[in-house]
C-alpha cells in the first residue's frame with residue numbers, strides 16, 4: 625500500500641509579527657480555535673465563505689495570501705462585535721479583523737471601494753462624496769451643510785497620513 629505523504633504547514637511568523645504591531649492585532653495569539661465566535665456571527669450565517677474562527681486560524685498560520693488577497697473574507701465582517709462578547713480568550717476577533725483591514729490598507733490591498741472611502745475621509749473628513757445634490761437635500765431637511773470638518777486636525781493624529789504635505 626502506498627504510504628501517505630507527510631503534510632507540512634509553514635507558519636509565516638514575519639506576517640504574525642507585523643500583525644502584532646497593529647492595534648488589536650496582537651490578540652490573535654490567544655486564539656485556541658474553540659469556535660465560540662462563530663455561533664452568533666451574522667456574517668457566518670449568511671455567507672459560507674466567512675468564518676471568524678477560520679480567519680483567526682489563517683492569522684495564526686500567517687497566511688497573508690488568504691487574509692490580504694483579492695478574495696479575502698475579512699471585508700464581509702459586519703462589525704457587530706458579537707464575537708468580541710462571545711470569545712472566552714479575549715481574542716476580540718472583530719479587532720483582529722479590523723487590524724487585518726488596516727494592514728491590507730497599508731499594503732494597498734484593500735478593495736477599491738474601501739480605498740476610495742479612505743481617500744474621501746482623508747480629503748473631506750467623511751467617507752462619501754459631498755455633492756451639491758447631497759447639500760441640497762440636507763438643506764431641504766433642515767440639516768446643516770457637510771464639509772466643515774477640521775481635516776488638518778485629524779491628519780495630525782494619523783501617524784502616517786499626518787506626514788503628508
Ligand code: SF4
Nearest residue numbers: 655656658659661711
Ligand atoms: S477567536 Fe475566541 S471564540 Fe473564536 S475560535 Fe478563537 S478563542 Fe474561540
Ligand code: SF4
Nearest residue numbers: 665701702704705707
Ligand atoms: S464582528 Fe464580524 S466576525 Fe464578529 S460576529 Fe460580527 S460579523 Fe462576525
